Amino acid sequence: MYGKAFAPEYQGELGAALGVNSSYEEVLATASRVQAEAGTPLERARAALAVAEANRRLGRVSEAGHAWRESYRSARTAGDPGAMAWALWSGGTLARQCGTLPLARRLLAHAVALAEGSGDRLAHGYALAGLAETGRIQGDYAAVAELHEQLLAQAQQHGEARHTVWAMSGIAQMHRNTGEYDKALELFEESARIAADADDARGRAWSLRGVADVLSVQGETDRALTLLSEAEAICRTMDLASALAYNHKMRANVFFRAGRYVSARETYSLALREFSEMQEPRGVALSRLGLVKSRARLGRDRDESLAELDTLERDFTRIGLRHAREMVIAFRAELTARPAQGTPAPRSGATTLRSPAVPATS
Numbered sequence: 271m272y273g274k275a276f277a278p279e280y281q282g283e284l285g286a287a288l289g290v291n292s293s294y295e296e297v298l299a300t301a302s303r304v305q306a307e308a309g310t311p312l313e314r315a316r317a318a319l320a321v322a323e324a325n326r327r328l329g330r331v332s333e334a335g336h337a338w339r340e341s342y343r344s345a346r347t348a349g350d351p352g353a354m355a356w357a358l359w360s361g362g363t364l365a366r367q368c369g370t371l372p373l374a375r376r377l378l379a380h381a382v383a384l385a386e387g388s389g390d391r392l393a394h395g396y397a398l399a400g401l402a403e404t405g406r407i408q409g410d411y412a413a414v415a416e417l418h419e420q421l422l423a424q425a426q427q428h429g430e431a432r433h434t435v436w437a438m439s440g441i442a443q444m445h446r447n448t449g450e451y452d453k454a455l456e457l458f459e460e461s462a463r464i465a466a467d468a469d470d471a472r473g474r475a476w477s478l479r480g481v482a483d484v485l486s487v488q489g490e491t492d493r494a495l496t497l498l499s500e501a502e503a504i505c506r507t508m509d510l511a512s513a514l515a516y517n518h519k520m521r522a523n524v525f526f527r528a529g530r531y532v533s534a535r536e537t538y539s540l541a542l543r544e545f546s547e548m549q550e551p552r553g554v555a556l557s558r559l560g561l562v563k564s565r566a567r568l569g570r571d572r573d574e575s576l577a578e579l580d581t582l583e584r585d586f587t588r589i590g591l592r593h594a595r596e597m598v599i600a601f602r603a604e605l606t607a608r609p610a611q612g613t614p615a616p617r618s619g620a621t622t623l624r625s626p627a628v629p630a631t632s
Contacts (some may be wrong), residue, residue, distance in 0.1 A: 367552075
């Protein structure tokens, strides 16, 4: 049995004032006030952590970077390794969001060590989860699959719905990316149910996107779009800027798979603008890949498409996104195997060469 979802990153006074479904503008306003009024370094560290997380979720990268560093400095002044671990977890999560995966791994590894020494079980679990998610985003499934399973078992043991949803949807994503669609759908649907029962709106939004992704691969376009609309409403209510952009990218994927290439092109363009505004290079690159594929289906010059694919492959290699790089290689192979002129692309071709899926939680 699971209790109601809670947000351990809101600590001290903020833990009583904010909940897992608080909008991030509300979190930012409350945490900024508490930070300004803080009387001790530990209070400042906790408030700055919440400021960092709110700004990160809102897509305000520079503000988030300043806040997590302030949290770490204050925690260090307070001599509290648990608070230092939370600050590094926030910094590592931001680094992953910004596509600097080696930095993310370093910060999260330090967070794991500090949390382990402090005895803060939740900080330790979140930092380990951050390392696992970083590896999953890179496509290094062999290295992180067992860690995901361990974290899921721990979350279930302690009845922690939010972490159960995170781990279960992460495992589902790996099944989805390796073609095990039925298992992926089962896990995504279960994580969506758990999130709903625990009143974890954000977790439900991420899980619904996963369900929609698999359904669209299986040809259920209308159901997928309906679920994405539900998830989008949650993202807007909670001011989840990054999650909303990924939702739009997934909607574009659904259009692409259905052969609705004009709608796909327009929606990828929307996602690209959103990711560019929040300086999220992983989302930018994934949206650009979708645009290349959509424009190619709509008759763009093949040499131009191939040139852009070469650029994207370098970007994915630099960021460390193995699965996305494989999608580039697969689409290039399709383009070069096809006659340059006069052969219209089948409307169903996008199902075979899927746009790369995006991870369920950040």
